[in-house]
Amino acid sequence: MRLIKIYDTTLRDGTQAEDISFSVEDKIRIAERLDDFGIHYIEGGWPGSNPKDAEFFRKIKKVPLKNAKMVAFGSTRRPGIKANKDTNLKAILNAGTGAVTIFGKTWDLHVRDALKVSLKENLDLISDSVSYLRGKVREVFYDAEHFFDGYRANPEYALKTLKVAEEAGADCLVLCDTNGGMMSSEVGMIFREVRSHVKTPLGIHAHNDSETAVANTIVAVENGAVHVQGTINGYGERCGNANLCSIIPNIRLKLGLGCIPEESLKKLRELSRFVDEIANLRHFKRQPYVGDSAFAHKGGIHVSAVLKNPLTYEHIRPESVGNYQRVLVSELSGKSNVIRKAKEFKINITKDSPHLQEIVNTLKDLENQGFQFEGAEGSFELLMRRALGTHKKFFDLAGFRVIVEKRKEKEEPISEATIMVKVGGKVEHTAATGNGPVNALDNALRKALDRFYPELKDVKLIDYKVRVLAPGKGTSAKVRVLIESGDNRKKWGTVGVSENIIDASWQALVDSIEYKLLRGKREK
Numbered sequence: 001m002r003l004i005k006i007y008d009t010t011l012r013d014g015t016q017a018e019d020i021s022f023s024v025e026d027k028i029r030i031a032e033r034l035d036d037f038g039i040h041y042i043e044g045g046w047p048g049s050n051p052k053d054a055e056f057f058r059k060i061k062k063v064p065l066k067n068a069k070m071v072a073f074g075s076t077r078r079p080g081i082k083a084n085k086d087t088n089l090k091a092i093l094n095a096g097t098g099a100v101t102i103f104g105k106t107w108d109l110h111v112r113d114a115l116k117v118s119l120k121e122n123l124d125l126i127s128d129s130v131s132y133l134r135g136k137v138r139e140v141f142y143d144a145e146h147f148f149d150g151y152r153a154n155p156e157y158a159l160k161t162l163k164v165a166e167e168a169g170a171d172c173l174v175l176c177d178t179n180g181g182m183m184s185s186e187v188g189m190i191f192r193e194v195r196s197h198v199k200t201p202l203g204i205h206a207h208n209d210s211e212t213a214v215a216n217t218i219v220a221v222e223n224g225a226v227h228v229q230g231t232i233n234g235y236g237e238r239c240g241n242a243n244l245c246s247i248i249p250n251i252r253l254k255l256g257l258g259c260i261p262e263e264s265l266k267k268l269r270e271l272s273r274f275v276d277e278i279a280n281l282r283h284f285k286r287q288p289y290v291g292d293s294a295f296a297h298k299g300g301i302h303v304s305a306v307l308k309n310p311l312t313y314e315h316i317r318p319e320s321v322g323n324y325q326r327v328l329v330s331e332l333s334g335k336s337n338v339i340r341k342a343k344e345f346k347i348n349i350t351k352d353s354p355h356l357q358e359i360v361n362t363l364k365d366l367e368n369q370g371f372q373f374e375g376a377e378g379s380f381e382l383l384m385r386r387a388l389g390t391h392k393k394f395f396d397l398a399g400f401r402v403i404v405e406k407r408k409e410k411e412e413p414i415s416e417a418t419i420m421v422k423v424g425g426k427v428e429h430t431a432a433t434g435n436g437p438v439n440a441l442d443n444a445l446r447k448a449l450d451r452f453y454p455e456l457k458d459v460k461l462i463d464y465k466v467r468v469l470a471p472g473k474g475t476s477a478k479v480r481v482l483i484e485s486g487d488n489r490k491k492w493g494t495v496g497v498s499e500n501i502i503d504a505s506w507q508a509l510v511d512s513i514e515y516k517l518l519r520g521k522r523e524k
Helices: 024-037 051-060 087-094 108-115 119-134 147-153 155-167 184-195 213-222 244-254 268-279 300-308 335-344 356-369 377-388 437-449 454-458 471-476 501-523
Strands: 005-008 041-045 069-075 099-105 139-145 172-177 202-206 227-230 396-405 414-423 426-434 460-468 479-486 491-498
Touching: 005 244, 024 041, 024 051, 024 268, 024 460, 041 051, 051 069, 051 087, 069 087, 087 099, 087 119, 099 108, 099 119, 099 155, 108 119, 108 147, 119 139, 119 155, 139 147, 139 155, 147 155, 147 172, 147 184, 155 172, 155 184, 172 184, 172 213, 172 227, 184 202, 184 213, 202 213, 213 227, 213 244, 227 244, 244 268, 335 356, 335 377, 356 377, 377 491, 377 501, 396 437, 396 501, 414 437, 426 437, 437 454, 437 460, 437 501, 454 501, 460 501, 479 501, 491 501
Parallel strands: 005 041, 005 227, 041 069, 069 099, 099 139, 139 172, 172 202, 202 227
Antiparallel strands: 396 414, 414 426, 460 479, 479 491
């Protein structure tokens, strides 16, 4: 079976999308999840372009990855600068990744009008850069920017850019539809032509400006591409990049080619929703394969047929990508998803357990209220253990008060929280200030619990996100708060929902503390 290597660029190309901005910690969480899923290459960013990406590469070195190779991205050397003196290439190497990707100009229009060098000098930029990097790292991928437009305008020159990259030692030549305007028939024709001129393995990088990125990627694979670039949920500049959530199952299930292991494919929907949550974006319910509506049936004839034989109106088994069949009249439950998550949490629950339907019903009710648990694994495990009666609360709230005071126009507001909690038969009443009301509440809660649970000193609040669930209601809208916490060993997410942002934050904070204490108790 031919193996197609999957190259994810969510953390670089995906961040160029409007409304998306990942923190360094966000990028690390996503990288860990992509690695667990079985992605072969993760492009972490452009270390020479901004401090955030440089920091990410420093931190990701400390994260043990099981499946993926990290990749640093950048451009060919600048005109008039030797490769070993170019700051961009140095930054790529300083990222310390085993693989690197550089892009170069293929379209003669770009060479003359954007880069403003001769066609010959552009070939030298490509050759020098690839050759220099090839002697420093294990793998060098060459992204031929605007290749299809360049080939259409000047096929002889476009092929020359590939040939010089090949001769310089590139491990893969990635043909890029950077403008996203190509039709699939033309992509297939050009791939066949290129294959007759080069021996180096070929890859595809497609944008979605004509709604053809997924189709163009599949056509490229059918015509010999063995390296596929894309992003989770199709994030990317303008109209986005090729969507790996559609490409991966198309390759695995439709073409029958190797890419992601079958067991990992069952985590696809979960991965898609996780990345949406970290990006603080609503999940697109009509997204193929992983959307809520992908296997939802409403029409009477459809429902009648699909309940007799799912093949009548489903092109694959939804469970193969972690989704499930939904009949909108009766809202069939996702018991198998709950059982799978229970196994991950080492919770013993079977399809015959009397608690299973209770958990599913609770989950549905909470999701109807606005809760989402894809980025809040800590809250989901607590939910399951509470339903099973195996979780005992570590403390009870007797009350809290949060005050925000601004004394002068140009001074920062002062936030103070007072809290009273009960641990066993003892009451602790304390107060703390913080950088904002949520931080003050977090500090007061930790302070109150400190003498009972000293291990909480290790816990840090890493990230905090708020999403308005009903934008039309303005400031009275319900909000969802997603908190990421961590200690010296692990990170976990928790969630809260309320029309009051402080109450939603409190829910997520309490789950964060409860999860830490539960984990500590389990590990003793």
